[in-house]
Amino acid sequence: MDATLTETTGTAFQALAGLRFSKGHGTGNDFVLVADPEGEHTIDAGHVAALCNRHLGIGGDGLIRAVPSRFLPEGREILAANPDAEWFMDYRNGDGSLSEMCGNGVRVFVHFLRAEGLIDLPVGGALAIGTRGGLKTVVRTADGYAVDMGPWEFIFPGEATAKAMDSLVTAEGLEVPRPALSVSMGNPHTVVALAELGELEATRLYTAPAVEPVPANGTNVEFVVPSEPLVLDGIGSVTMRVHERGVGETQSCGTGACAAAVAIRHWAGAGAPDAWRVNVPGGVVGVKFFAGPGGHEHVELSGPAVIVASGTLS
Template identity: 80%
Template sequence: MDETLATAAEHAAVDTAGLSGLKFSKGHGTGNDFVLIADPNGALSVTPEQAAALCDRHRGIGGDGLIRAVPSRLLPEGAALLAAHPEAEWFMDYRNGDGSLSEMCGNGVRVFVHFLIAEGLADLPAGESLTIGTRAGVKTVVRTAAGYAVDMGPWEFIFPGEATARAMDSLVSADGLEVARPALSVSMGNPHTVVALAEIAELDATDLFRAPHVDPLPPHGTNVEFVVPSEPLVHDGVGTVTMRVHERGVGETLSCGTGACAAAVAIRHWAGQGAPDVWKVAVPGGVVGVKFFVAADGHEHVELSGPAVIVASGTLS
């Protein structure tokens, strides 16, 4: 068993009696699922071990991660954002399924806002926006007819170098692939390494139970996306790719929002001049939209769009 997954399994044995009576919800964005808890007074203290136990799919509620909704002013990371963004009332305190802290999650952002609305903690009519705090900075979320669209902020390459000269910066090995594949590492506020594969059969044959080996590994680890461009790549001005992902601290998930953005960044970069700014990324859990635009700060930002669903609510016994 992968060391990270083994650690998560050990954590899952931790008694969560200290959280007895805690109200929770379960939600997902294109199959990327989360346990969500509201903490409007900042009174909850959930340990990494307890988070892993809650996210365990056999002995807990089950989820790719745990999201705590807490006022930004009650967390050091949130309070630091309020000086420049006083409108960011709520902070998305996110942990991976193994209990480790993560900067943010693109699908999780949408589900987080949907949870705030469902809990009566925020009001967001269709077409209006809400600003929230994350460990990757503030994110602006617009409610749409089909779900939510999130300004994920600017993207950047993880390793230094001229973007115009960059093609690949690392090699990735994974079970099911006979040889290591070249890859490109992209930051969306959290780290990603993108590998292009030639065909769907190759994607299906890749075994993502164990974490792929990445060399060189980004400083804080990385999520790894395996992507197959469609043929043709562009239809009616929209690029289309199919993706699977191994998430850092989780394992393979049905979807990864920041990973979909990173995949679009890499394929668009490899496609060269004339590549579109609008993309559809098919993941095992559905389809998300990715759009590139120049924001008021002069930088190119990435917008992620897709659905968010709350499937259940309950109380820990």
């Protein structure tokens, strides 16, 4: 084991000794969660990497700090236009890098606020929250949460419109580079369609796939197999695996599920449904398309959220 890594992790835990935390997940996409209602905790990239380390720390795909929006510049900007967005989801990937958004994380974040007694949200109630990907509205459902993820868009719109593909992806386990489509859900995704589940299982995601051209801030890469039949009872269905920036392969990715549905729906053409079921290693999430403000099509992500443990750092 790397002695430097062990020492760094130990130093981080000493700096954060006494900090209360919870561990939660949304369809296996797991997070360390910290409540900071007074905006007094400084948790830097090194701290996050130590806490999210699966052998020397608590373990997680990322860390979410629940902090009032007024304590962050990004939060104050959102508050200026949306005064109801009292809480901000301060999210970092497992390596400590900042991330714009996390669809599974948003659900777990709101569930955590409820568990900590920081909000009261009955079934059917809606909560506006701030994220680095903009304002998000979360509705509590009977069996989880549904999130208006906002509008989607193609990252390379000219190529996507003209060819339905805009990049090539190379990954271990796939013999040749595969064509792909890059979609923004507030964070970047590149979606590859595979023909069968055997190909999906053979794809090795221990290392990051190579994407050419790669979006400006890097990209998450989804490998997706359409179901056969693709549509059943008006609902489309796909199976997905994902490699996330700064994390590696995860059990689920909410924004990735949305991007996968965008791409497969685009490729399916006219008559493709607006409701989708996305199967991921950690479970199932729902994706729906609907008309949003200003004529922009929005995407709703729905699924469960679970808190599995709480404790105090020693």
